[in-house]
Amino acid sequence: MSFQELVPEHLRGLGPYAAGKSVKRAQAESGIECVKLASNENPFGPSPAAMEAIRAGADQVNFYPDNDESALVTALAAKHELARDQILVTAGSTSFLDVICRTLLGPGLNAVTSSRSFIQYPLLTRAAGGHLVEAPMQDDRFDLQAVLRAITPATRVVFVANPNNPTGTLLQPGEIDLFLERVPRNLLVVLDEAYADFAAGFAGPRNLEYSHSERYVREGRQVLVLRTFSKAHGLAGLRVGYGFGSAEVISVFARVRTIFSVSGLAEAAALAALSDHTHISRVLHNNAQGAEWLLRELQALGLRALPTWANFVYFDVPEPARELADRLQLEGVIVRPLTAWGAPSSIRVSIGTPEQNELFIRALQRCLAAVSAH
Numbered sequence: 001m002s003f004q005e006l007v008p009e010h011l012r013g014l015g016p017y018a019a020g021k022s023v024k025r026a027q028a029e030s031g032i033e034c035v036k037l038a039s040n041e042n043p044f045g046p047s048p049a050a051m052e053a054i055r056a057g058a059d060q061v062n063f064y065p066d067n068d069e070s071a072l073v074t075a076l077a078a079k080h081e082l083a084r085d086q087i088l089v090t091a092g093s094t095s096f097l098d099v100i101c102r103t104l105l106g107p108g109l110n111a112v113t114s115s116r117s118f119i120q121y122p123l124l125t126r127a128a129g130g131h132l133v134e135a136p137m138q139d140d141r142f143d144l145q146a147v148l149r150a151i152t153p154a155t156r157v158v159f160v161a162n163p164n165n166p167t168g169t170l171l172q173p174g175e176i177d178l179f180l181e182r183v184p185r186n187l188l189v190v191l192d193e194a195y196a197d198f199a200a201g202f203a204g205p206r207n208l209e210y211s212h213s214e215r216y217v218r219e220g221r222q223v224l225v226l227r228t229f230s231k232a233h234g235l236a237g238l239r240v241g242y243g244f245g246s247a248e249v250i251s252v253f254a255r256v257r258t259i260f261s262v263s264g265l266a267e268a269a270a271l272a273a274l275s276d277h278t279h280i281s282r283v284l285h286n287n288a289q290g291a292e293w294l295l296r297e298l299q300a301l302g303l304r305a306l307p308t309w310a311n312f313v314y315f316d317v318p319e320p321a322r323e324l325a326d327r328l329q330l331e332g333v334i335v336r337p338l339t340a341w342g343a344p345s346s347i348r349v350s351i352g353t354p355e356q357n358e359l360f361i362r363a364l365q366r367c368l369a370a371v372s373a374h
């Protein structure tokens with residue numbers, strides 16, 4: 001008997017997840033120093049306060065962590081003006097998404113999202129035995145009307161990534177207000193706000209509002225909001241994120257979550273990062289400047305690039321994105337071709353430091369020039 005036969009049918013066809021290539025691997029392949037602009041990480045690293053907290057906590061790792069993340073939950077409750085029992089910390093928001101799928105989905109049930117959205121939605125949905133329905137996009141944005149039309153009696157969850165990864169586009173709070181008025185009450189709407197800090201940073205100067213997510217939770221709507229410390233706070237490698245929702249919803253997810261999955265170091269670092277406003281301001285300022293510069297440079301190269309609300313830029317290229325990404329890597333820059341998202345001629349590049357952005361644009365110019373010379 002083969003091992004495959006022991007595996008439930010819905011798990012047999014699961015493909016592997018191809019993560020953004022690590023600098024180490026890319027350098028081994030290319031033989032030159034590489035800059036990674038493929039996974040929307042923070043180019044400045046963690047805040048110095050978080051580094052200090054990690055050092056201070058290092059000699060405590062013989063102990064299991066605080067399974068309730070009490071200190072971090074207290075700080076997050078104050079930040080969002082919610083009760084402590086409305087917040088749950090997980091090992092990155094990906095882990096929260098996994099808990100949501102395992103809790104609410106199974107054979108015969110589905111989740112609804114948009115096409116070209118976060119790549120984990122299909123993987124986690126399938127791993128839980130459910131099915132993911134992807135509504136078409138409109139103008140590179142979530143089409144909430146199409147999402148509403150895709151909902152069936154078997155739908156248990158709707159994932160809305162806002163800003164969306166990989167397009168970087170935003171739904172205005174008014175659009176989500178309206179959507180929540182119309183969506184059936186017997187399902188959970190997950191507002192995935194992984195890039196909230198960047199979006200909020202862009203909203204002020206653009207004279208727009210970012211999100212009403214805290215208000216939805218206070219109003220008692222069937223909404224779960226996800227945030228992460230992986231992006232603006234620069235802690236992707238430590239795996240810490242959280243969600244907030246009604247106490248009832250949170251208490252169910254808390255029971256499904258794997259115990260002790262958030263390390264004491266991750267909690268301490270997140271707590272320190274949360275109040276390092278100087279570091280966050282520096283990160284947001286660099287991101288806003290880089291977003292504008294990259295958009296201009298990409299458009300000057302004749303490429304269609306989308307204005308972003310996050311820390312990455314989506315653009316179209318005149319050849320298979322995978323091939324161009326391979327050549328960019330030989331020039332020392334790792335980007336994300338979006339072939340697996342169903343966008344074989346599009347690339348997502350993370351916004352780096354000014355030097356990294358410049359390196360990327362010069363490399364791209366050389367790659368595109370080499371193609372047109374052929």
Ligand SMILES: Cc1ncc(COP(=O)(O)O)c(C=O)c1O
Pocket residue numbers: 039040091092093094095118161164165192194227228229230236240241
């Ligand atoms: C839309 C979206 N949600 C969630 C995440 C997960 O982040 P993490 O698991 O690092 O918290 C990401 C990461 O890229 C993302 O783009």
